[in-house]
Amino acid sequence: MQAIGVILYLVLAPVVGALLDGIDRKVSARMQGRQGPPLLQPFYDLGKLFTKQMLAVNSVQMLLNLSYLIFLAVAGSLLFAGEDLLMSLFMLSTADMFLVMGASSDSSPFSTLGAGREMIQIMAYEPMTLLLAVGFYLATGSFQAGDIVSQPVSAVVTMPGFLLGLLFIMNIKLRKSPFDLSTSHHAHQEIVKGLTTEMAGPTLAVMSIAEYYEMTMMLGLVGLFFVNSSPVSWPLAVLACLAAFFLETLWDNASARVKWRTVLDGCWVVTLLTGGLNGLILMLVR
Amino acid sequence: MAKTKLAKSPWMLHYDGSSCNGCDIEVLACTTPRYDIERFGIINTGDPFQADILLITGGVNFQSESVIKQIYTQMPDPKVVVAVGICACTGGVFKDCYNIKGGIDTVIPVDVYVPGCAARPQAIIDGVVKALEILQQKREAYAAHRRQGKA
Ligand code: SF4
Numbered sequence: 001m002q003a004i005g006v007i008l009y010l011v012l013a014p015v016v017g018a019l020l021d022g023i024d025r026k027v028s029a030r031m032q033g034r035q036g037p038p039l040l041q042p043f044y045d046l047g048k049l050f051t052k053q054m055l056a057v058n059s060v061q062m063l064l065n066l067s068y069l070i071f072l073a074v075a076g077s078l079l080f081a082g083e084d085l086l087m088s089l090f091m092l093s094t095a096d097m098f099l100v101m102g103a104s105s106d107s108s109p110f111s112t113l114g115a116g117r118e119m120i121q122i123m124a125y126e127p128m129t130l131l132l133a134v135g136f137y138l139a140t141g142s143f144q145a146g147d148i149v150s151q152p153v154s155a156v157v158t159m160p161g162f163l164l165g166l167l168f169i170m171n172i173k174l175r176k177s178p179f180d181l182s183t184s185h186h187a188h189q190e191i192v193k194g195l196t197t198e199m200a201g202p203t204l205a206v207m208s209i210a211e212y213y214e215m216t217m218m219l220g221l222v223g224l225f226f227v228n229s230s231p232v233s234w235p236l237a238v239l240a241c242l243a244a245f246f247l248e249t250l251w252d253n254a255s256a257r258v259k260w261r262t263v264l265d266g267c268w269v270v271t272l273l274t275g276g277l278n279g280l281i282l283m284l285v286r
Numbered sequence: 287m288a289k290t291k292l293a294k295s296p297w298m299l300h301y302d303g304s305s306c307n308g309c310d311i312e313v314l315a316c317t318t319p320r321y322d323i324e325r326f327g328i329i330n331t332g333d334p335f336q337a338d339i340l341l342i343t344g345g346v347n348f349q350s351e352s353v354i355k356q357i358y359t360q361m362p363d364p365k366v367v368v369a370v371g372i373c374a375c376t377g378g379v380f381k382d383c384y385n386i387k388g389g390i391d392t393v394i395p396v397d398v399y400v401p402g403c404a405a406r407p408q409a410i411i412d413g414v415v416k417a418l419e420i421l422q423q424k425r426e427a428y429a430a431h432r433r434q435g436k437a
Contacts, residue, residue, distance in 0.1 A: 025324075029322070029324065029325075034325070035325045036322070036324060037326075037327045038327065041294075044294035045295040047294075047295070048294070048295040048338070051425060051428075051429060052362045052363070052364075053362035053363040053428075054362075055335065055362040192332045192333050193331065193333040193336065196333075196336075197333055197335065198335055199335065200335040200336060200362045204335075
């Protein structure tokens with residue numbers, strides 16, 4: 001059962017991520033009154049990136065990007081195998097450090113700036129991810145994702161605050177406006193492409209695939225709130241994930257990028273108000 | 287339309303050589319809902335490392351010459367260059383100015399010329415779609431070249 005979860009995740013996560021990205025671009029275009037690219041555009045993009053010339057700015061960037069990919073794949077595999085949530089979330093932030101190193105390994109001032117901003121983003125979302133694991137422990141008595149999904153009632157009933165907090169920081173993880181400081185999917189950012197500025201062709205493709213793994217994992221975390229021991233909850237969880245993704249797209253289109261201070265303050269305040277408060281209540285009623 | 291044969295994911299880099307901004311505004315108009323260039327999968331990126339199409343407006347002057355050369359060499363193969371507006375094609379009305387070298391093709395090879403002053407969005411999109419065909423040919427040639435190199 002565990003092995004199936006891992007294999008399914010490893011094989012399907014990039015596909016699901018790329019499809020979601022395609023849906024995101026289509027929906028965004030429609031929100032802006034445009035026709036938008038074809039649904040499979042992210043696949044075409046990946047295909048193209050792999051056929052481009054390998055313009056490596058140094059010998060370690062590709063390696064660091066591959067490490068980013070592998071750590072994200074392992075983090076997601078842990079979650080989908082029903083293993084330790086805490087471990088999985090730690091891996092998630094470790095993965096990000098590889099990206100930061102990859103971006104600061106080249107000489108472009110833009111990617112160095114992007115790397116610095118990425119670290120601020122890590123600082124902003126990190127408290128919430130840690131609290132999330134604690135929250136699941138308080139609500140279900142276990143850090144194991146496998147135990148969490150076999151509870152009689154969905155976790156969302158006891159920890160709605162955590163879900164809100166997760167949705168808030170997910171915006172950073174999906175690199176969406178208003179929190180897309182380090183790099184953005186949209187053109188014409190003030191720092192060119194931020195930390196991906198000097199990533200060309202295959203290097204960028206590896207980074208995008210890693211992002212798709214991450215995207216699927218974040219939605220997996222949302223799903224974790226909804227799945228319980230009854231099989232009916234699974235399709236419900238998928239619907240919830242899609243709804244969450246739609247909300248992120250809507251937010252992306254409805255807001256402009258903010259300054260790093262606002263990201264940091266905003267995330268910490270929201271983390272305290274949602275996760276912190278919800279955690280406190282859980283501790284008191286226990 | 288032989289769309290399946292065209293390059294499906296061309297990312298575009300727009301550089302202003304010495305344009306009067308007339309053509310630049312038309313280039314930006316291509317990304318608006320009315321013309322929506324993204325429906326061809328085209329992204330207007332600002333990063334030469336990730337671009338496939340270099341779109342240049344305005345003629346070359348002695349200051350922009352080195353910049354054009356630099357961003358052209360920073361773009362990974364296969365790549366195409368589109369000169370937008372009569373200034374970028376030949377130097378246009380500024381041709382005889384003391385500071386103008388001439389069209390873009392005086393410094394880098396140009397694949398598609400889009401005339402007009404200013405070039406209309408329709409013409410720009412038409413030129414870019416033409417460039418896609420050339421890009422696809424270059425891509426095949428590049429792939430063949432790589433296979434030979436590896437074999
Ligand atoms: S072609 Fe005309 S509109 Fe375009 S840059 Fe030259 S003068 Fe300006």
